Amino acid sequence: MNIPRTSFPRIVIIGGGFAGIALAKKLSRQEVQVVLLDKHNYHTFQPLLYQVSTGGLEPDSIAYPIRKILKNFPNFHFRLANVKRISTKSNKVKTNIGDLKFDYLVIATGSKTNFFGNESIAANSVEMKSIPQSLNLRSLILENFEEALLKSDLNERNALMNFVIVGAGPTGVELAGALAEIKKGILPKDYPDLDTRSVQINLVQSGDRVLKEMSEQASKKAEDFLEGLGVNVWKNVRVTGYDGKIVTTNSDLTFETATVVWAAGVKGATIRGLDSEKFVSRGNRINTNAYNQVTGFTNIFAVGDVANVITEENPLGYPMMAQPAIQQGKQLGDNLLRLIENKPMIPFDYKDKGSMATVGRNKAVVDLKHFKFQGVFAWFVWMYIHLFFLIGFRNRMIVFINWVYNYVRFDREARLIIRPYKKKLKR
Ligand SMILES: Cc1cc2nc3c(=O)[nH]c(=O)nc-3n(C[C@H](O)[C@H](O)[C@H](O)COP(=O)(O)OP(=O)(O)OC[C@H]3O[C@@H](n4cnc5c(N)ncnc54)[C@H](O)[C@@H]3O)c2cc1C
Numbered sequence: 335m336n337i338p339r340t341s342f343p344r345i346v347i348i349g350g351g352f353a354g355i356a357l358a359k360k361l362s363r364q365e366v367q368v369v370l371l372d373k374h375n376y377h378t379f380q381p382l383l384y385q386v387s388t389g390g391l392e393p394d395s396i397a398y399p400i401r402k403i404l405k406n407f408p409n410f411h412f413r414l415a416n417v418k419r420i421s422t423k424s425n426k427v428k429t430n431i432g433d434l435k436f437d438y439l440v441i442a443t444g445s446k447t448n449f450f451g452n453e454s455i456a457a458n459s460v461e462m463k464s465i466p467q468s469l470n471l472r473s474l475i476l477e478n479f480e481e482a483l484l485k486s487d488l489n490e491r492n493a494l495m496n497f498v499i500v501g502a503g504p505t506g507v508e509l510a511g512a513l514a515e516i517k518k519g520i521l522p523k524d525y526p527d528l529d530t531r532s533v534q535i536n537l538v539q540s541g542d543r544v545l546k547e548m549s550e551q552a553s554k555k556a557e558d559f560l561e562g563l564g565v566n567v568w569k570n571v572r573v574t575g576y577d578g579k580i581v582t583t584n585s586d587l588t589f590e591t592a593t594v595v596w597a598a599g600v601k602g603a604t605i606r607g608l609d610s611e612k613f614v615s616r617g618n619r620i621n622t623n624a625y626n627q628v629t630g631f632t633n634i635f636a637v638g639d640v641a642n643v644i645t646e647e648n649p650l651g652y653p654m655m656a657q658p659a660i661q662q663g664k665q666l667g668d669n670l671l672r673l674i675e676n677k678p679m680i681p682f683d684y685k686d687k688g689s690m691a692t693v694g695r696n697k698a699v700v701d702l703k704h705f706k707f708q709g710v711f712a713w714f715v716w717m718y719i720h721l722f723f724l725i726g727f728r729n730r731m732i733v734f735i736n737w738v739y740n741y742v743r744f745d746r747e748a749r750l751i752i753r754p755y756k757k758k759l760k761r
Contacts, residue, residue: 335369335432337411342367343674346427346434348417348605349442350377350400353638353659355725357440360667362407366674369436371429373416375400378465379724381656382733384505386468388475388512389749390740393465395732398725417443420607422634438633438670441605441620442663445639445654448599448618455500458578459594462505471595472748473755475513478592479521480751483528489590495533496591498581500573501598502539503547504691507556509595510537511693514563519744535565536589538581540572540598545699547653548689552699555708559693573598600654602640615642619651624681626666635670637662643682652684656723661685692716695741 342365347354350372361368376397385391404410415429420441426433447463449456460471475497482494497513499506513535521530537544537560543553544560544567560567572584573594581589602619613620613629619642621629626641628634636642638659642651652658662682669679688702690712698713700706707715717737724730740746 335413335415335429335434337367337369337413337434340367340409342409343437344369344435345438345440345670346371346436347440347442348372348427349444349638349640350374350403350412351380351442351444351638351659352656353444353663354440354442355400355403356660356663357442357637357667358404358410360664361670362404362410364671365409366670367409367411368407369411369413369434370400370404371413371415371417371427371434372400373414374464375412375414377403377725379720379729380463381504381720382724383462383465383468384509384512386465386748387462387471387509388516389472389746390512391733391736392748393469395729395736396724397465398729403725417605420605420634422607422631425633436633438673439635440626440666440670441608441628441634441636441640442638442659443603443605443640444659445600446603447596448601449596450599452575454575454577455573455594455596458576459500459596461596462509463600469753470755473751473753474593475516476749476751477754479525479528481592483525492532492534493579493590494592495528495530496536496589497534497593497595498536498538498573498576498589498591499595499597500538501596502537502541502544502567502569503597504545504689506537506539506595506597507544507560507691507693509597510535510560510565511563511697514560514565515694516746517564520746520749524749536568536591537565538568538571538573538583540570542569544569545691548691548699549701549706551706552691552701552708556691556693556699559697559699563694563697600639602642604640608634616651617642617654625669625679626662626682632673635666637666645681648684655689657687658684690716690719 344367379396382396419428447461478494485491517533575582620636624645626635639654690700692698696710698716699708700712
């Protein structure tokens with residue numbers, strides 16, 4: 335990989351997401367060599383992917399070059415590399431661009447979509463975990479309307495305008511709300527020849543409430559918001575299959591649709607070498623102790639979504655969200671320096687800052703530790719927090735300007751089929 339060996343210990347980080355970047359920043363001016371490997375050359379702000387999928391934001395505004403985040407830091411190296419395997423015996427990572435030895439290894443690879451072994455759903459539905467996938471979904475939505483215009487058969491036309499989103503966590507709720515706003519504000523103007531009142535947005539949830547990780551108050555209000563926007567919320571319904579045409583469920587309910595978005599689960603994105611049952615448990619996450627040390631190792635760590643940080647007080651691990659990932663990355667930065675200096679490490683202690691989700695214009699729900707609120711103020715808080723955590727001044731400005739423009743004009747101008755998406759359907 336052409337990275338010089340120095341007298342400093344080498345810390346290899348796999349993954350430039352929230353956890354990996356927070357860690358690399360902590361270590362940036364210390365007497366260590368940091369090598370960050372990622373299969374993308376940019377950091378993705380995943381919480382706003384749904385806005386890319388629905389034409390509200392351009393993809394560039396929620397991505398940021400990793401090299402730029404860590405520029406000017408001595409002893410920092412980035413390599414665009416897909417890590418294929420970890421050899422714990424030889425302390426090496428094996429990648430598509432070669433092998434690299436490490437003194438300390440940090441796995442910060444995040445998570446991937448969990449289809450729970452359902453092959454028909456995996457083959458025929460779309461996911462929204464990355465920018466390319468969000469662009470696929472954006473194209474698919476728009477291509478469906480273009481195709482619907484050409485159909486004389488009512489069933490075929492309706493199937494193209496019928497959207498099924500599986501999973502009513504923040505991703506499903508936010509996407510359903512955005513689609514409902516497009517139906518109301520944009521489709522009638524863009525497609526005057528189409529009866530866009532027939533567009534159906536179905537949000538299907540196996541549990542008995544939406545946003546089940548949030549308070550009952552937030553769930554109830556979010557559901558009211560969704561229903562007010564015309565979204566069909568189906569609770570206690572489990573999707574069992576999708577052949578590219580019909581969604582089947584555990585009840586008599588079926589949906590004829592050309593679009594299923596799977597937002598019903600994620601699992602840890604483990605890497606071969608550390609992916610066996612010995613290391614991995616609940617949610618395919620790598621088990622660590624309170625110092626993020628992978629079970630059985632003193633020099634291998636896992637942080638963020640991929641890590642199951644198990645302690646007595648926290649037997650189930652932390653939620654797969656940005657805050658635990660950022661906080662773990664920062665804490666591990668301190669702990670690695672302590673470890674190198676032979677000082678005792680400090681156990682990770684998560685500070686829960688609350689959670690939030692938006693349903694649409696002026697509609698959001700916020701749960702803080704001592705205070706829960708919903709509606710317009712919550713929506714402003716949601717926007718402020720998301721702008722604050724976006725990386726890069728330019729990105730913040732672009733997102734802010736886009737939001738103001740969209741708010742004033744009731745518009746989403748990035749509704750472009752730049753890269754047509756053909757689903758690889760096994761019909
Ligand atoms: C659509 C969506 C909406 C979300 N909304 C919210 C929200 O509103 N609030 C919230 O708190 N959280 C939200 N999350 C969750 C949040 O984004 C994650 O919890 C967070 O990104 C986890 O950070 P991480 O650093 O562990 O992993 P990630 O941010 O996923 O980063 C992992 C990195 O590892 C790289 N990588 C993976 N495998 C390899 C490999 N083999 N080789 C090289 N590189 C690799 C990836 O390219 C990526 O850059 C959302 C997630 C999604 C998908």
